[in-house]
Amino acid sequence: MKFGIDRLIEDAELRRPLEGKRVALLAHPASVTSKLTHSLDVLAALSGINVTAAFGPQHGLRGDKQDNMIETEDYLDPIHDIPVFSLYGEVRRPTAQSMETFDVILIDLQDLGCRIYTFITTLRYMLEAAAEHGKSVWVLDRPNPAGRPIEGTILEEGWESFVGAGPMPMRHGLTMGEMGYWLISEFDLNVDYKVVEMQGWKPEGPGFGWPVDRIWINPSPNAPNVNMARAYAGTVMLEGTTLSEGRGTTRPLELFGAPDIDARAIIAEMQRKAPQWLDGCVLREVWFEPTFHKHHGQLCNGVQIHAEGPAYDHNLFRPWRLQALALKAIRKLNSEYELWRDFPYEYEEDRLAFDVINGGPSLREWIENPSTIANDLEAIAAPDERIWREMLKDYLLY
Numbered sequence: 001m002k003f004g005i006d007r008l009i010e011d012a013e014l015r016r017p018l019e020g021k022r023v024a025l026l027a028h029p030a031s032v033t034s035k036l037t038h039s040l041d042v043l044a045a046l047s048g049i050n051v052t053a054a055f056g057p058q059h060g061l062r063g064d065k066q067d068n069m070i071e072t073e074d075y076l077d078p079i080h081d082i083p084v085f086s087l088y089g090e091v092r093r094p095t096a097q098s099m100e101t102f103d104v105i106l107i108d109l110q111d112l113g114c115r116i117y118t119f120i121t122t123l124r125y126m127l128e129a130a131a132e133h134g135k136s137v138w139v140l141d142r143p144n145p146a147g148r149p150i151e152g153t154i155l156e157e158g159w160e161s162f163v164g165a166g167p168m169p170m171r172h173g174l175t176m177g178e179m180g181y182w183l184i185s186e187f188d189l190n191v192d193y194k195v196v197e198m199q200g201w202k203p204e205g206p207g208f209g210w211p212v213d214r215i216w217i218n219p220s221p222n223a224p225n226v227n228m229a230r231a232y233a234g235t236v237m238l239e240g241t242t243l244s245e246g247r248g249t250t251r252p253l254e255l256f257g258a259p260d261i262d263a264r265a266i267i268a269e270m271q272r273k274a275p276q277w278l279d280g281c282v283l284r285e286v287w288f289e290p291t292f293h294k295h296h297g298q299l300c301n302g303v304q305i306h307a308e309g310p311a312y313d314h315n316l317f318r319p320w321r322l323q324a325l326a327l328k329a330i331r332k333l334n335s336e337y338e339l340w341r342d343f344p345y346e347y348e349e350d351r352l353a354f355d356v357i358n359g360g361p362s363l364r365e366w367i368e369n370p371s372t373i374a375n376d377l378e379a380i381a382a383p384d385e386r387i388w389r390e391m392l393k394d395y396l397l398y
Helices: 004-010 039-044 119-133 176-186 226-240 263-273 319-333 353-358 362-368 374-395
Strands: 022-027 050-056 083-086 104-108 136-140 192-196 255-258 282-288 300-306
Touching: 004 039, 004 104, 004 136, 004 192, 022 039, 039 050, 039 104, 104 119, 119 136, 119 176, 136 176, 176 192, 176 374, 226 255, 226 300, 226 319, 226 353, 255 282, 263 282, 263 300, 263 319, 300 319, 319 362, 319 374, 353 362, 362 374
Parallel strands: 022 050, 022 104, 050 083, 104 136, 136 192
Antiparallel strands: 255 300, 282 300
């Protein structure tokens, strides 16, 4: 199969509309061809393509920034001698000045299929700026490594943020190209938009979203493998808690823990409360010591989520429910445990990070209420998932 970037560089007719235009690229470290050449390098080497600028999302064009709210500066690319504008620095929306450096922008971003991954918001902001300034946007499409399953409540009105671009569930099931079509429709944008579609991508084929013959490159520093991408729609919620999400270890966002929790007791409580939400994966007790970030230098007891191997079932695995259940189990075992992070998250200072991540307070309220059960959360989430599943049919390209 071929990604959008591979089709573009191989097909001169496909890229003919770019001739005579000033072309910009929005990319990150995973923006590579099948031969692992970075998209900026391969585009700059093509005859007939005049690359005049580049843009980097959160973590930077080259992926140099490790954590949230660590900003990247604008700079001049030393190889291609073009300006590189940061969309996670002094600004998160492209400026009028940066928009004047190109006629067409190619967006080649590997997404994780999760609402909170900020590349979706950056896509929205670029589409809005392109509509305002009369620019064209091409998305060079890539797989959704989490595949087509969807999960979670739809972001509530008034809870939009840099980690919540619009009313979608946590695990959205779309590719970036498809997401662009949805954003244009949802926000009524008048923009010249094109998707360079993948060839041969089968979201239900081998790999269940991520093709088995393609090498995984980190799209951000803490996205090291496909297992993380599958679990992320649940484990990302840990960023709004006091628990370590594994930053500072070799398996970030695949596990959770703290020095003062009992992983075996948590797993047992999860199995007691909602065993059906543990299907499709394996939970394993682990011990780890983060080298930085939460609980750095302390031995943590925790749980690792294995959404891989023979036990993995793509259609049964529900990471959002699983992680919610884990937090519910911790609260049941210790009603006084200080669970919620109370410092700024992605520039949101007046709302709990956990609520910002989930697009509203409903999940935290379910966790905190000692009388709620799994069916109560199911009653909240399942209708939203049905609505989204029906709606997204209009935007599927594959």
